[in-house]
Amino acid sequence: MTCCAPGAEAGAEALLAPEHDEETLFAAARDLGNGLSELEFNVPDIHCAACMTTIEKAVTALPNVAAARVNFSTKRARVTVRAGKGRLTDVTAAIERAGYRTFLPDPATADQGDDTLKRLTRSLAVAGFAAGNIMLFSISVWSGADPTTRDLFHWVSALIALPAVAYAGQPFFSSAWRALRHGGLNMDVPISLAVLLALALSLFETFNHGAHAYFDAATSLLFFLLIGRTLDHLMREKARGTVRSLARLAPRDATLLNADGSREKIALSAIRPGMRLELAPGERVPVDAEILDGRSDIDMSAVTGESVPEICGKGDRLLAGATNLSGRLTLRAEKPAADSYLARMIGLMEAAEGSRAGYRRLADRAAAIYAPAVHILALLTFVFWVFLTGNWYGATTNAIAVLIITCPCALALAVPIVHVVAAGRLFEAGMLMKDGAALERLASIRHVAFDKTGTLTGGRPKFIAQTLGGEPEFSVAAAIARLSRHPLSAAIAAARPDAPNLSGAAREQPGAGVELTTETDTWRLGHAGFCGAVDPAEAPVSTVWLARNGTPVASFALKDQARAGARAMIADLAGMGLDLTLLSGDRPAPVKALADELGLARAEAGLAPGDKLARIADLEKAGGVLMVGDGINDAPALRAATVSIAPSSASDVGRNAADFIFTRPDLAVIPFAIRLSRRAAMKVIGNFGLAIAYNGIAVPLAVSGHVTPFVAALAMSSSSILVTLNALTLRLGTRPAPETAPAPAHRLAAAE
Numbered sequence: 001m002t003c004c005a006p007g008a009e010a011g012a013e014a015l016l017a018p019e020h021d022e023e024t025l026f027a028a029a030r031d032l033g034n035g036l037s038e039l040e041f042n043v044p045d046i047h048c049a050a051c052m053t054t055i056e057k058a059v060t061a062l063p064n065v066a067a068a069r070v071n072f073s074t075k076r077a078r079v080t081v082r083a084g085k086g087r088l089t090d091v092t093a094a095i096e097r098a099g100y101r102t103f104l105p106d107p108a109t110a111d112q113g114d115d116t117l118k119r120l121t122r123s124l125a126v127a128g129f130a131a132g133n134i135m136l137f138s139i140s141v142w143s144g145a146d147p148t149t150r151d152l153f154h155w156v157s158a159l160i161a162l163p164a165v166a167y168a169g170q171p172f173f174s175s176a177w178r179a180l181r182h183g184g185l186n187m188d189v190p191i192s193l194a195v196l197l198a199l200a201l202s203l204f205e206t207f208n209h210g211a212h213a214y215f216d217a218a219t220s221l222l223f224f225l226l227i228g229r230t231l232d233h234l235m236r237e238k239a240r241g242t243v244r245s246l247a248r249l250a251p252r253d254a255t256l257l258n259a260d261g262s263r264e265k266i267a268l269s270a271i272r273p274g275m276r277l278e279l280a281p282g283e284r285v286p287v288d289a290e291i292l293d294g295r296s297d298i299d300m301s302a303v304t305g306e307s308v309p310e311i312c313g314k315g316d317r318l319l320a321g322a323t324n325l326s327g328r329l330t331l332r333a334e335k336p337a338a339d340s341y342l343a344r345m346i347g348l349m350e351a352a353e354g355s356r357a358g359y360r361r362l363a364d365r366a367a368a369i370y371a372p373a374v375h376i377l378a379l380l381t382f383v384f385w386v387f388l389t390g391n392w393y394g395a396t397t398n399a400i401a402v403l404i405i406t407c408p409c410a411l412a413l414a415v416p417i418v419h420v421v422a423a424g425r426l427f428e429a430g431m432l433m434k435d436g437a438a439l440e441r442l443a444s445i446r447h448v449a450f451d452k453t454g455t456l457t458g459g460r461p462k463f464i465a466q467t468l469g470g471e472p473e474f475s476v477a478a479a480i481a482r483l484s485r486h487p488l489s490a491a492i493a494a495a496r497p498d499a500p501n502l503s504g505a506a507r508e509q510p511g512a513g514v515e516l517t518t519e520t521d522t523w524r525l526g527h528a529g530f531c532g533a534v535d536p537a538e539a540p541v542s543t544v545w546l547a548r549n550g551t552p553v554a555s556f557a558l559k560d561q562a563r564a565g566a567r568a569m570i571a572d573l574a575g576m577g578l579d580l581t582l583l584s585g586d587r588p589a590p591v592k593a594l595a596d597e598l599g600l601a602r603a604e605a606g607l608a609p610g611d612k613l614a615r616i617a618d619l620e621k622a623g624g625v626l627m628v629g630d631g632i633n634d635a636p637a638l639r640a641a642t643v644s645i646a647p648s649s650a651s652d653v654g655r656n657a658a659d660f661i662f663t664r665p666d667l668a669v670i671p672f673a674i675r676l677s678r679r680a681a682m683k684v685i686g687n688f689g690l691a692i693a694y695n696g697i698a699v700p701l702a703v704s705g706h707v708t709p710f711v712a713a714l715a716m717s718s719s720s721i722l723v724t725l726n727a728l729t730l731r732l733g734t735r736p737a738p739e740t741a742p743a744p745a746h747r748l749a750a751a752e
Contacts, residue, residue: 025088028104030338035083036066039091041102046075058098062090077102099178120230123168127223130164134216147209154206154213161199161215168222169195171229190374194403195221201400212708217404217716224720227417249321250342254286255279257330268337279329285318287340289331295512296327297486309486311512311527326508378402381703398705405702405712406695414687415440417727422680425730429672430664431645438659440684441643442677446623448573449616449637452584452594454630455647456667457560461487463495464541469554475499477546477554480506480525484514488544489525491558513544522549540593559590565666567598572671574599581619583612583637612637628670629658645670676730683730687723694719 029037043055052070059068059079064086070077079091092102137153145153169192176192195218202213256266257276271277271287279285281296297309300322309325312318318331320340337343378399385395423433433439450456466474478496481489483506493499504518513526524547528535531547533555546554573580582603584591595603604615613636619625620642627634627641638644638657646658662669698715701707707715 022087022089024104025092029081029088032080037081037083039079039081039088041077041079041092041095041104043070043075043077043095043100043102045100046070054098055095055100058094059091062086062094065091099181117230120171120226123171124223124226124230126164127168127219127226130160130168131216131219131223134160134219138216150211151206151209154202154215157213157215158203158206161202161219165195165199165218165222168219168226172222172225190378190403190406191221191225193375194218194400197396197400198404201397214400217712221404221716224716249284250337250340251284251286271333271337273333273335275333277331277333279324279331281324281326281328283324285320285322285324285331287320287333287337288335289318289333291316291318292330292332294327294329295509296329297325299323299325374403374406377406377699377703384703385705394705397708398702401702401707401712402699405698405707405715414691414723415684417724418680418683418687418730421727421730422676425676426660426669426673429669430662431669431673432648432661432663434659434661438643439677439680441624442626442659442674443681444624445578445626445642445674447579447581447619448626448628449581449583449612449619449641450600451627451629451634452582452591453560455563455628456566456582456594456598457562458665461491461542461558461560463491464557464559467543467555467557468552469546473546473554474556476502476523477525477544477556480514480516480523480546483516484508484525488542488558489514492525492544492556523547524550540589562594562597563665563667565668569667569670570598570600572668573674576671576674578674579619579622581615583607583615585612609634609636613640616640626674645673679730683727686726690722690726691719694722 025039029039031037046052046055055070055077056068059065059077064082064084065079066082067080068077077095081088081091095102134157137157141150141153172188172192172195175188180189198214198218198221202215202218204210205213250268253265253267254271255278256264256271257278258264263278268286276292277286277289291312291314293314295311295313298312298318300310317334320337320342381402382395382399385398386392389395419433419439422439426433474496476499478493478499479502481493482499482501484490502516502518502523504516506514506516508514509526509530512530513524516523516525524531525544528543528545531545531552532550533545533547533552535543539557541557541559544556544558545552546556570580580600580602582591582595582600584603584605585607588605591603591605595601607615612634616625616627616637617640624642627637627644628646629638629644630646634646635657638646643660644658645660645662648661648663660673662673694715698707698712698719702712
């Protein structure tokens with residue numbers, strides 16, 4: 001049975017490659033060796049977890065398919081095909097027979113979005129406008145309007161309802177029609193049937209001057225259901241942005257150095273191991289490569305997450321995604337783009353996304369039971385009353401009442417409305433919620449893992465102390481520092497903004513420092529080797545040196561400071577009984593120093609993205625894990641964790657991979673979010689209880705003929721209002737601690 005069908009995502013078609021044939025598919029397939037090849041398709045009509053199962057079953061039933069995997073968030077299917085066992089077009093035909101369109105990805109339009117959200121929003125607005133206005137006319141009818149006025153209001157309601165339902169009902173009608181056309185049922189079928197039958201019966205009543213019409217029931221039903229559909233689309237669109245952000249980090253081309261010294265631009269896909277490439281300042285490393293010539297400051301935040309650039313020269317290896325900040329480099333490609341660091345990162349995140357399939361909405365898993373059960377119940381009601389009374393009109397009215405009153409509106413709103421209220425509450429506290437399902441996962445966590453730089457720290461080094469020299473040397477250093485844009489230089493310059501300028505010839509040596517030649521002296525500001533000094537071993541801080549005529553005369557210690565309220569936040573989480581861990585790609589000394597400062601008992605340093613992913617997997621064996629990180633290197637761990645949080649200062653990839661984004665400079669909102677998530681989980685359970693109790697009472701009344709379609713719509717709306725009011729109680733309660741609030745003494749002791 002097809003759980004859902006195309007239609008809701010029709011706008012995506014414009015973004016995808018045109019129709020494909022056997023030759024086109026063969027050219028797009030990636031050779032895996034051993035007679036296997038891999039094809040990737042965009043499947044824009046994936047709407048729920050059951051869609052994934054439907055597509056995978058349809059494809060794996062083919063003799064030439066070895067494996068198939070569908071990614072819910074990216075709406076893509078990867079199919080592994082055996083050579084010589086069948087045609088590649090058999091794969092696309094099988095997917096399309098199941099009710100889903102397929103397209104080959106088009107890189108030129110991969111970053112664009114579709115217009116689904118706009119169409120859903122317009123449908124929601126139309127349904128809300130129609131329901132509100134028709135309800136005003138209905139109130140007059142309920143109040144005892146005379147027959148002439150009542151008939152007029154019924155006709156006006158019909159003029160509003162018919163075009164409104166025709167437009168606003170498209171997401172449900174299209175889905176229901178495609179499901180029926182492919183021999184299946186879904187939850188949109190009874191919804192569409194109830195709306196259309198209510199309209200038909202209302203028109204019949206209006207033509208025959210009846211006392212009741214149910215135009216308000218039809219439009220209100222669509223309005224409430226469109227709220228849930230729109231919220232669901234918003235959450236899924238946020239999730240799909242992560243992989244697109246990673247893909248944007250890769251340059252579209254690279255500069256190839258030919259044997260004769262000439263240069264030419266080549267596409268990223270044309271790079272092969274052994275090729276010599278030129279990397280200019282400001283460009284990103286296209287593929288994993290080794291430096292053959294040159295020296296430069298390299299922004300490695302895409303690899304390690306650390307904001308301080310690293311000095312790299314001949315013999316050093318660079319990973320795809322890193323950024324060259326200063327000098328011109330000559331590289332030798334080590335791997336093709338398909339096997340580069342960025343490609344592996346994308347693979348890690350897609351694998352992490354697939355591991356969360358168990359958290360899909362309960363409504364998706366119940367679709368196979370709900371739709372036929374409702375139809376059977378309505379049909380039995382109709383047959384029962386026809387057999388009992390012989391009154392076709394009354395039997396039809398009772399059957400429509402059953403379809404409307406059993407509409408899963410309260411069930412559909414039970415979770416999204418809690419998410420909406422909680423999202424507003426979190427926004428007021430300084431946190432943005434991107435994935436509503438993550439709110440439930442946050443309530444179940446037992447472990448919290450933190451990244452260091454940019455998460456527990458501010459991500460920008462600050463001047464700590466002058467460890468050698470005096471005030472005159474500090475003024476000189478600040479003056480020279482203003483000539484560089486290096487983060488460490490900026491920190492020194494900010495510490496002495498009133499230092500006088502120095503005149504002379506300045507030259508910045510990439511990856512080393514700045515040299516300033518005045519009339520009397522030659523000054524150097526930079527790392528130890530550049531200034532003829534030796535850094536202290538395993539220092540927990542960064543050291544910048546100042547040399548005069550080749551002799552070190554001053555040194556300055558700089559450190560990335562802990563965020564405001566970080567220690568209080570750690571103590572608060574420890575007081576909640578959570579297990580806390582620091583996972584960092586930085587050196588052991590600064591990691592240990594920060595852990596000691598914040599009262600964290602466990603800390604691990606020097607971790608690559610894959611290492612963090614492995615640690616998250618180990619922690620999840622003992623319970624849910626919250627990952628708090630910010631860098632590109634944290635993205636796989638953020639996606640793999642049960643739930644994830646990133647600061648607003650995080651990289652685009654880090655923000656897209658996370659479920660929550662906090663915007664306050666301090667971290668007090670994190671324990672607040674955990675407490676709110678636990679309250680929200682209770683509200684969801686309460687809403688499900690209300691919805692079940694409603695159906696337990698309302699369904700027998702509808703089947704027994706004690707409920708008209710109008711009363712059924714009113715009861716359905718009332719159940720929705722009840723779950724909404726229950727969710728609104730989330731706005732009551734505690735607020736996050738102010739940024740300057742000290743942590744309670746007993747919590748600090750617990751953290752230590």
